[in-house]
């Protein structure tokens with residue numbers, strides 16, 4: 001894809017991977033709108049990168065998703081790229097989980113329902129734009145789950161599956177459907193300090209953006225690149241090693 005001259009709506013862009021992607025789109029000469037729940041984090045990002053546009057939105061809420069799309073397409077009629085990046089990750093032991101379902105459900109709503117809904121809301125607008133694209137941020141865990149984040153891993157497998165079907169269905173419309181498949185990246189995902197073992201976010205973002213610019217449709221990095229290309233036997237072995245069971 002061409003990284004310049006786009007108008008990009010990127011969910012969860014005030015921190016981590018989303019902010020790193022947003023900054024690279026800006027640097028390439030695109031207009032970028034980021035959204036998230038925390039107004040202070042959005043303001044902080046905007047202070048560091050004054051040309052960013054920001055919008056407070058909880059993508060867990062269907063009405064807020066509809067209002068986000070209405071606002072963004074009205075204010076930025078040239079909007080041609082959606083990046084579904086917002087996500088949360090919860091460590092859950094299902095054998096001993098007393099959490100109420102409404103709380104539990106949020107991971108599914110934010111990681112799967114929201115990106116599917118945002119894509120469907122924006123397709124009519126995107127099909128009128130030149131060089132339109134939908135970019136979904138999945139995970140290496142889409143391919144081999146980490147058992148300590150069982151719901152998260154399932155949501156990312158679902159989003160990967162949806163991305164394949166969406167790419168197939170939208171091929172005649174000219175809307176590209178792309179997938180970024182991160183490995184563990186050093187961000188605050190799941191809470192501060194839980195991903196310090198991950199790869200540096202800037203190195204990851206530089207690599208995936210260069211490969212998207214070169215025309216690739218599904219892009220991993222390090223271990224997630226191996227996962228997305230692995231055989232079933234290799235994925236089973238990864239699962240065994242990652243989850244420390246013989």
Ligand SMILES: NC(=O)c1ccc[n+]([C@@H]2O[C@H](COP(=O)([O-])OP(=O)(O)OC[C@H]3O[C@@H](n4cnc5c(N)ncnc54)[C@H](OP(=O)(O)O)[C@@H]3O)[C@@H](O)[C@H]2O)c1
Nearest residue numbers: 012016017036037038058059086087139182184185187189
């Ligand atoms: N870091 C990793 O190891 C890793 C690996 C594979 C995939 N990923 C994926 O990469 C994406 C970005 O994660 P990250 O690692 O950059 O973590 P992060 O720094 O925690 O970023 C997640 C972003 O999503 C936003 N967000 C979460 N829930 C939201 C909601 N309901 N509405 C709007 N925005 C929401 C957060 O902002 P607010 O809290 O202010 O809303 C935050 O800016 C996620 O989809 C994640 O699953 C990350």
